[in-house]
Amino acid sequence: MELLERFALGDREAFEAVFQLFQGEVYAWIVRIVRDRAAAEDLTVETFWKIWRARGRFDPAREFGAWARRIATHTAIDYLKRARRETGLPPNLPEAPLPDPAEQRELHDAVRRAFRALPVKLQAVATLALIEQRPHAEIAEALGISRAAVKSREFRAVHLLRKKLSLLGWSHAT
16 A cells, blocks of 8 residues: 555554655745745644644545645645734845835835735735746645636736835835
């Protein structure tokens, strides 16, 4: 019997092996969404508890990684809803150099505020699509929505970000 079949039947040793195989992937996926390594560690454990409890619904003929990412995505979104925390931008995000460091800092803060103001579902898609540059198909599978819905949410997120930045006086930055 294969590892995933044993896991689906409730074999604890199989679950431990699955955990060892996939914890890094699940952790990396969650970090992409929540942008907080410490929170991602806790959410990875929470995700695997959810995976264990949902093992009876897992089809061993399907890809485990995609199923785990879907559970991880929902866990991360629930966390963002609870925490309403700021989603940080990576420090290496390319941006046009501004002559004044104070102005550059103000723009960065404005982008962070605008990003934080997005609805959580749009924020998750924007993080994965715009910052992490993940493929639409991967995002759709993780969120359990269509690729068209991902594109729509990405478009709405960009529109809302531009609108918010414009209201903050940064229309030249978009």
